[in-house]
Amino acid sequence: MMHPDYPLPDVDDPVMRPFWDGAREGRLMLQRDRTTGLLHWPPKPMYWKGGARLEWFVASGRGRIYSYVVAHEPFLPAFQHLLPLVLVLVEVDEGPRLVGYMVGCRPDEMAFGMRVRVVFERLTERVTLPVWGPDR
């Protein structure tokens, strides 16, 4: 049961919408520039530089732990049941670093560079959160 005060994202944000739509359907979506091949994270608005340069694509959903923090009390009530919560910065194989948290992994199992894969955590009918688990 999701806590009533959970800080839900605005999934209708015009820039982020493809990311949240993808997550709801079990896909990790990222954005790249067709012209340069460079990825943009955080993503840019689709009208950027006259439009037509950007596209969203399905990412591998795999990456490595770039950094992490183990959160203890006092914390937000909505996350209380997850403490100690392992907050992570994942460098996905495509390049960008995404904020997330770990599931199925104890704090003492964490390591820099460890392989992780995306896991989809459904919070509401509209909001699914991409989180991370060990890529065993």
Next chain:
Amino acid sequence: MADVGDDLFRRIQDRVAIVGIGHLPFAKDIGRPIADTAVEAIQLALDDAGLEAEDVDGMSMFEMESTHEVSIARRLGVEGLRWWDKISYGGGASCATLMHAAAAITSGLATTVVCHRARNRGAKTSRPWAQERELVRDDKALHVPWGLVRPVDVIGMWAHRHMHEYGTRREHFGNVAIAARKHAQRNPYAMMRDRPLDMETYLAGRPIGWPLTFYDCCLETDGALACVVTSVERARDLRQRPVLLHAVAQASGSNPVHLANYNNTPAMETTSVFCAKLLWQRSALQPRDMDCAQIYDAFTPLVITGLEDYGFCRRGEGGPFTEGGRLELDGALPVLTSGGGLAEAYVHGFNLILEGVRQIRGTSVNQVPDCKATLVTGASGVATSAAVLRVA
């Protein structure tokens, strides 16, 4: 981007001075609204300068201030307010209040500007991160929905990576906490006076956002502080020895995300890197010329990365730089000589400006002998600001 490095900026360099400072005693619960404490702090700063409210025509403050300029002006008796400004990004705004004041004064938009910060954060319910309710939008949607909300965790992410990449140790963070606490012992206003800290206690601190623990975190304080800025010409006739604003800068860095900007270039360098570059370009003085430094210390690792960012040591050397008491009063580079946010009070770094002024005046409780120049910095991670203060 054109390098504005900066002929324009010579119009500001050493052209304005901080001529008055004032603050209320810091407290866990100050018992008064900031609309009231702000005004008193400004009054104290004007008294210190030997100026009257009627002399003030400009106001520069933090965007987070809930008090209106006109309310402050009315209560103080400022008659001819003709320029004001509010600067965003919390602790990133501290030195920017000085920069904007300097720009207004040197361009003729104002003659005498009061800058201030009044903040009631002592109460636990006042923490912004404990008040997320609405849908999370824009930048915050990139990290808040996963629970990366508390600044300690956001900064912990940088700090842990720094440890991994450069071998920085918790003892290095401890050296920062202990230096700040040591300096607080002689400061009658410091919240942590009479509460010294040793390494054993530091290392046993309870985890908050591991690897950061209790003693890595700044205080939460109610406080109100202000300073008065005017032209060097006017400053000559005033009561105090003027403290020159030698150089000042404001920068947001590349690809910024409010506080959790982990995808900037170069990777994982904080906003301070960009601010430092501008600052030293604009300054005839360089890091080696600083007799002490007031480096923003919301969390201990920010001082270590700050030392690197502002060029006191190379990238990755900030940890070892803290060894051997180097940051303490008799060390090579005393930092946070009032105790800073870690041990004096956490008021978004405005107390670091006041301590910088006292060091240049020669009136600090931890006076660095013959202090001719000092660096004051704003919060790393957010869009930030920094200043070099020097003797006239």
